[in-house]
Amino acid sequence: MSDSSPTRDILKAEPRPAFVPNRFREAIYHEIDDAMPLAYTRELGKWLYANRDKLVRGGDDRGASRFNHEITTLERDLPTELYVPFRKMLIEKALAADVLDKLATPDFDLRYIETHATLYHHGSHFEWHDDAPGYDQEIVPTRRVTFCYYLHSDPKMFEGGELEFLDGTLITPSNNKLTLFHPVQQHRVRRVDCWSAKLLHGRWALMGWIHGDPPEGYIERMPELRGRPHSG
Numbered sequence: 001m002s003d004s005s006p007t008r009d010i011l012k013a014e015p016r017p018a019f020v021p022n023r024f025r026e027a028i029y030h031e032i033d034d035a036m037p038l039a040y041t042r043e044l045g046k047w048l049y050a051n052r053d054k055l056v057r058g059g060d061d062r063g064a065s066r067f068n069h070e071i072t073t074l075e076r077d078l079p080t081e082l083y084v085p086f087r088k089m090l091i092e093k094a095l096a097a098d099v100l101d102k103l104a105t106p107d108f109d110l111r112y113i114e115t116h117a118t119l120y121h122h123g124s125h126f127e128w129h130d131d132a133p134g135y136d137q138e139i140v141p142t143r144r145v146t147f148c149y150y151l152h153s154d155p156k157m158f159e160g161g162e163l164e165f166l167d168g169t170l171i172t173p174s175n176n177k178l179t180l181f182h183p184v185q186q187h188r189v190r191r192v193d194c195w196s197a198k199l200l201h202g203r204w205a206l207m208g209w210i211h212g213d214p215p216e217g218y219i220e221r222m223p224e225l226r227g228r229p230h231s232g
């Protein structure tokens with residue numbers, strides 16, 4: 001990443017802004033490979049597949065997403081031995097000062113972590129959007145960091161499913177990788193092509209939001225921060 005760009009220059013400005021407007025459009029994200037012990041990933045994958053009957057149609061009814069499915073009751077359903085280590089890892093890795101700095105997110109008091117399991121199988125995708133609004137389109141200002149933890153079978157049986165940002169940054173889903181990004185920036189999930197009919201072979205992920213108190217003025221400035229929706 002170069003030392004100077006509109007986004008970085010804004011970040012270095014004094015007083016440092018609490019957030020970076022979407023109009024600067026440089027992807028604000030952080031990736032961590034090998035986020036968990038592989039034995040954990042395997043156990044989590046086994047549980048998700050065994051509980052695939054809990055998957056319900058995800059996304060919305062406006063055509064922004066197609067065919068992705070999710071388990072939205074993970075905090076309740078996931079066994080403690082699978083939920084607690086994941087939550088601990090997230091807090092350690094996502095809330096580290098240097099990571100929050102990279103995510104242009106001022107330090108905040110953790111309120112709670114909202115976690116969903118998602119499956120994108122053949123043909124699934126999610127069109128351009130930002131994560132400021134919730135499912136009912138109301139703004140959720142406590143979403144401070146979006147996370148996505150990928151897992152898939154070995155060998156990988158699908159192509160696509162990349163997380164894409166407006167500057168063309170592509171995050172390839174790979175097993176045991178954690179991606180963190182600022183929720184108020186446009187992103188999409190590109191279409192998945194899977195060579196197997198088995199759900200086991202799709203693009204699985206734990207994704208969600210770390211919730212905390214928003215910085216002062218955040219809600220008022222939300223329209224400006226979100227910028228104009230991407231067209232095309």
Ligand SMILES: [Fe+2]
Nearest residue numbers: 129130131187
């Ligand atoms: Fe999103």
